[in-house]
Amino acid sequence: MILKIECLTKRFGGIHAVKDCSLEIEREKITAIIGPNGSGxxxxxxxxxxxxxxxxxxxxFNGKNITKLKDYxxxxxxxxxxxxxVRLFRNLTIKDHLEISLSNSDESIFKxxxxxxxxxxxxxxxxxxxxxxxxxLNTLVTDLSxxxxxxxxxxxxxxxxxxxLLLDEPVAGxxxxxxxxxxxxxxxxxKNKGTILLIEHDMNFVMDLADYxxxxxxxxxxxxxxxxxxxxxxxxxxxxxGD
Ligand SMILES: Nc1ncnc2c1ncn2[C@@H]1O[C@H](COP(=O)(O)OP(=O)(O)OP(=O)(O)O)[C@@H](O)[C@H]1O
Ligand SMILES: [Mg+2]
Numbered sequence: 001m002i003l004k005i006e007c008l009t010k011r012f013g014g015i016h017a018v019k020d021c022s023l024e025i026e027r028e029k030i031t032a033i034i035g036p037n038g039s040g041x042x043x044x045x046x047x048x049x050x051x052x053x054x055x056x057x058x059x060x061f062n063g064k065n066i067t068k069l070k071d072y073x074x075x076x077x078x079x080x081x082x083x084x085x086v087r088l089f090r091n092l093t094i095k096d097h098l099e100i101s102l103s104n105s106d107e108s109i110f111k112x113x114x115x116x117x118x119x120x121x122x123x124x125x126x127x128x129x130x131x132x133x134x135x136x137l138n139t140l141v142t143d144l145s146x147x148x149x150x151x152x153x154x155x156x157x158x159x160x161x162x163x164x165l166l167l168d169e170p171v172a173g174x175x176x177x178x179x180x181x182x183x184x185x186x187x188x189x190x191k192n193k194g195t196i197l198l199i200e201h202d203m204n205f206v207m208d209l210a211d212y213x214x215x216x217x218x219x220x221x222x223x224x225x226x227x228x229x230x231x232x233x234x235x236x237x238x239x240x241x242g243d
Contacts, residue, residue, distance in 0.1 A: 002027040002195050003048070003162055008057030008220075010043055011042065017043040019219035021057070021206040025164070030196045032206045035216030036239055041199045044216070045166050049081050050074045061181075062163065080162035084169045085197075086140045086153045097152060098124045102160035111194055123159070131155045131185055145187065147178045154182070165189065167198040171205055183209055207231065215239065 003025040010018040018040045025031050033041050046052040049061060050071040058067045066077060088097060102120050118126070124137070133151045139225065144152065157165055170186065171179040179202070186209060190196055198205050205234065206213065207227045215223040215230060217239040223230060230236055 001025065002062060003197070004060040005044075006058045006060075008044070008047055009049055009055045010040075010058065011055050013080070017107050018047060021216075021219065021221055023221060023224070024032070025195070025197055026212065027195050027236060028190070028193050029211040030198070031191050031207050031215045032200045033163060033197070033216060034203070034206055034213060035203070035222075039216040039239075040219040041216055042168055043219075045081060045168055045199065048074070048094075049079060075160065078163040079166065080157045080160040080164070081166035082153045082157045082170065083169055084205065086149045088149055088152060090142055091140065093138045094128070094133070094135060094141055094144075094152060095124060097141070097156055098127060098159050100158040105215075107174065108163045127148070127155050130158065130188065132181055147174045150174055150178075157221065163195060163217050165194060165196045167196060169199055169201065171202055174193060229238035 002088060003023075005021060005023050008018055008021045008141055009016065021040070021044060033044065035041055039118050047054050050069060050073075054067070058065060058151065060066065061074075061077060061079065064077070066074060069077065099120065128134075128137075131154050132150045135148060141149065141152070154167070154170065157167070167186070169178060171182050174182065183205060186196060186198070187233050198206075198209075210227055213224065213227055213230045214221050214235050215233070217235075222239060223233045225233070
């Protein structure tokens with residue numbers, strides 16, 4: 001187990017965005033979190049990466065209690081993430097972005113990718129190949145399409161040294177061709193011993209990719225299991241269809 005969350009709770013005023021949430025994530029697996037809009041998925045990621053402070057509960061990562069760490073300490077401890085609303089710098093290039101991610105990185109989870117200790121230029125080249133981003137390095141973010149920005153955001157998360165990758169809706173709003181490409185990229189990362197926790201609404205994507213699924217509704221985990229179990233779970237169907 002790489003990540004263990006116990007009874008995590010986050011309130012915004014009267015809203016329980018995350019309520020008594022407990023889950024365990026296995027190493028070298030692809031785990032998905034699904035659930036209706038507003039069910040607390042992104043808040044859970046924000047609590048793990050410490051953009052938000054929890055009201056209650058504990059988080060253990062790689063056997064250590066990380067509940068009280070600051071956001072930069074979480075990142076240093078090896079949790080890397082992407083954002084639902086892709087966050088890039090308008091006036092910087094692809095190369096600038098990846099250099100920011102690679103700075104202070106002297107090791108990587110993807111040891112197979114970097115085992116010959118390549119320099120930064122070579123690392124950038126390999127990461128861009130891994131995410132199939134085929135644009136010149138000096139391309140500004142403003143000259144990238146929405147899909148290419150999603151790929152750059154993913155490339156940045158991969159470039160940071162990490163042992164757990166959190167992806168918040170990696171295929172939201174992308175076209176079907178790119179969606180299949182991103183699916184292959186994630187499978188490939190996992191084949192290289194990557195551990196991935198992803199949030200996604202696209203059910204076909206989740207069912208194809210995930211080894212294990214947690215379902216959230218109104219801040220709580222209402223079901224968890226392998227894709228086949230989840231697809232036939234009554235509580236899950238109710239959460240999606242309303243009762
Ligand atoms: N910073 C915040 N301040 C106040 N309320 C918030 C904040 N962030 C989230 N919420 C509320 O917490 C609840 C959970 O939101 P969250 O973004 O985690 O849901 P989600 O499952 O990621 O939804 P979606 O699938 O639409 O992305 C919602 O009711 C939301 O309005
Ligand atoms: Mg969200």
